[in-house]
Amino acid sequence: MRGNARLTLLFSQETIATRVRELGGQISRDYMGHEILLVGVLKGAFVFLADLMRTLQVTAQVQFVRLASYGTGTTSGGHVHLTQDLEGSMVGRHVLVVEDILDSGLTLSVLLQQLRAREPASLKLCVLLNKRIRRRYEITPDYVGFDVPDDFVVGYGIDYAECYRQLPDIYALTIPAPRS
Ligand code: XMP
Numbered sequence: 001m002r003g004n005a006r007l008t009l010l011f012s013q014e015t016i017a018t019r020v021r022e023l024g025g026q027i028s029r030d031y032m033g034h035e036i037l038l039v040g041v042l043k044g045a046f047v048f049l050a051d052l053m054r055t056l057q058v059t060a061q062v063q064f065v066r067l068a069s070y071g072t073g074t075t076s077g078g079h080v081h082l083t084q085d086l087e088g089s090m091v092g093r094h095v096l097v098v099e100d101i102l103d104s105g106l107t108l109s110v111l112l113q114q115l116r117a118r119e120p121a122s123l124k125l126c127v128l129l130n131k132r133i134r135r136r137y138e139i140t141p142d143y144v145g146f147d148v149p150d151d152f153v154v155g156y157g158i159d160y161a162e163c164y165r166q167l168p169d170i171y172a173l174t175i176p177a178p179r180s
């Protein structure tokens, strides 16, 4: 805990591990006989991706992209661009994008549009957390870890101002408004 921020447990590390194994099983069945290219979205997805990848029973390669969106605070802004791109071609490959949180859908709709233009054999999306209530851009993930309410969440790779990523569980973060 930093300052007077309050953390409320949403998902324990045991609950996360169970769900990640289930997702890995589902993905392994769906891609049986194929090789997958996992595309992790930095930084928030790196812990999830590392755990998910180790539950897969199909051959998987991994790459990372990094996106920047203009905007501050706890919501993403209106303009998204890649600051770290993929290496090599995606033509004919089975690409599975792995992201921490699907919120308004802006970030992933921009990313998926860019990746689709690179002619993969298939393109699917796996998100750990789905804030369905906040959706503004139509986008339906193929694999979802957990649905979450409209809380700001941290832990398990997910940050607030670069803090809390190392927590093994997932929490809702509340920062009390300053007293006037
Ligand atoms: P959009 O609105 O583009 O947002 O779907 C997705 C990105 O916003 C970040 N995000 C969060 N980050 N706690 C965070 O640390 C949150 O509760 C949260 N909600 C959205 C996240 O990086 C995601 O990629």
Ligand code: MG
Residues within 6 Å of the ligand: 041, 042, 043, 044, 045, 100, 101
């Ligand atoms: Mg992110």
